[in-house]
Amino acid sequence: MTYLPKPKFKHPAIETNDLGFSHRDYEGAISTLCAGCGHDSISAAIIRACYELSLPPHRIAKLSGIGCSSKTPTYFLGASHGFNSVHGRMPSVLTGANLANRDLIYLGVSGDGDSASIGFGQFAHSVRRGVNMLYIVENNGVYGLTKGQFSATSDKGSKSKRGVVNSDAPIDMVAMALELGATFVARSFSGDKTQLVPLIKAAMEHKGAAFIDCISPCVAFNNHEGSTKSFDYVRSHNAALNALDFITGRAPITTDYEPGSAQMVKLHDGSSIRLRKIGEEHDVHDRDAAMALLHKHKSKGEIATGLLYIDPDPSDLHDHLGTAAKPLNQMNEPELVPGSSMLEKLNAALR
Ligand SMILES: Cc1ncc(C[n+]2csc(CCOP(=O)(O)OP(=O)(O)O)c2C)c(N)n1
Numbered sequence: 001m002t003y004l005p006k007p008k009f010k011h012p013a014i015e016t017n018d019l020g021f022s023h024r025d026y027e028g029a030i031s032t033l034c035a036g037c038g039h040d041s042i043s044a045a046i047i048r049a050c051y052e053l054s055l056p057p058h059r060i061a062k063l064s065g066i067g068c069s070s071k072t073p074t075y076f077l078g079a080s081h082g083f084n085s086v087h088g089r090m091p092s093v094l095t096g097a098n099l100a101n102r103d104l105i106y107l108g109v110s111g112d113g114d115s116a117s118i119g120f121g122q123f124a125h126s127v128r129r130g131v132n133m134l135y136i137v138e139n140n141g142v143y144g145l146t147k148g149q150f151s152a153t154s155d156k157g158s159k160s161k162r163g164v165v166n167s168d169a170p171i172d173m174v175a176m177a178l179e180l181g182a183t184f185v186a187r188s189f190s191g192d193k194t195q196l197v198p199l200i201k202a203a204m205e206h207k208g209a210a211f212i213d214c215i216s217p218c219v220a221f222n223n224h225e226g227s228t229k230s231f232d233y234v235r236s237h238n239a240a241l242n243a244l245d246f247i248t249g250r251a252p253i254t255t256d257y258e259p260g261s262a263q264m265v266k267l268h269d270g271s272s273i274r275l276r277k278i279g280e281e282h283d284v285h286d287r288d289a290a291m292a293l294l295h296k297h298k299s300k301g302e303i304a305t306g307l308l309y310i311d312p313d314p315s316d317l318h319d320h321l322g323t324a325a326k327p328l329n330q331m332n333e334p335e336l337v338p339g340s341s342m343l344e345k346l347n348a349a350l351r
């Protein structure tokens with residue numbers, strides 16, 4: 001496996017964030033994906049979000065499965081931890097890493113094949129358990145890496161590049177995430193950076209299972225007429241529900257906001273999301289309403305994008321299991337093996 005490193009030269013006057021890092025410090029190797037692939041725009045949005053949040057790159061762990069989408073972590077956050085796992089197995093590897101070291105920020109990157117076919121069970125269990133992560137599906141409706149077979153998110157009736165019509169019903173990953181109890185659920189489009197960057201920022205700051213389904217056209221195999229995941233189709237059927245600004249808890253809230261036209265959503269760490277409603281009224285704290293809205297737009301042939309649901313009081317797997325606050329990988333031997341008297345006490349409590 002080869003990769004192309006970028007030159008290390010940095011202009012002395014380059015713009016930096018609160019940590020003194022430049023945008024370049026959040027980039028990775030040069031992408032080897034097809035020119036124009038939607039996945040590269042998502043990588044750019046992740047880089048922008050992490051730079052603007054001033055996240056220390058060494059505190060982020062990026063994990064993926066197999067596919068063009070799963071290759072992308074090589075192209076962003078080159079100084080972060082990375083693990084390219086087996087096809088469809090990213091969620092269990094991420095869950096294990098999170099249980100061993102709860103102090104890192106977990107970013108799972110996957111594809112529609114990786115998550116809606118072979119990894120469907122893994123996706124479901126990581127979400128229902130509330131693993132503290134941002135799980136992004138770079139959804140192009142095809143298996144891009146293996147040359148464009150329909151995936152489980154391809155719409156019924158959509159046409160392959162060779163004109164074959166898909167006869168199977170699609171899996172809607174957003175509906176699944178809502179149903180499974182994800183505490184942050186959004187859909188976006190790789191071609192809409194203005195919407196995607198604040199969504200990624202908010203999702204990364206969210207404590208619990210955050211899920212973003214990002215439609216990401218495959219220019220090689222699924223960008224033709226008759227496809228419902230092409231740039232043209234998504235642009236003309238995109239029903240954006242809200243426009244977002246992410247306001248970090250560290251900075252004073254200076255943006256203007258008129259009550260009635262915008263909704264401030266507070267996050268657990270003191271940050272906020274300002275939602276300007278550009279579609280119809282939607283209460284982002286109402287899971288059932290989010291599901292109904294999704295179906296309503298779908299029945300009109302539209303793709304609802306934006307923030308669909310956020311739990312104002314989220315919890316994660318560590319809360320559910322009552323694990324120790326100190327990460328397991330930082331404990332010493334006596335802490336990990338407290339001895340037979342402690343075991344006896346524990347057994348006695350269970351009798
Ligand atoms: C166990 C296993 N089965 C099948 C494959 C072949 N394979 C590699 S990537 C892929 C699908 C990738 O599709 P997706 O996750 O949508 O990623 P994309 O390339 O579209 O971004 C498949 C079936 C594999 N690598 N491993």
Ligand code: SF4
Nearest residue numbers: 034037068144218219
């Ligand atoms: S085959 Fe499709 S998904 Fe893969 S890099 Fe090319 S455009 Fe992107």
Ligand SMILES: [Mg+2]
Nearest residue numbers: 111112140142
């Ligand atoms: Mg795909």
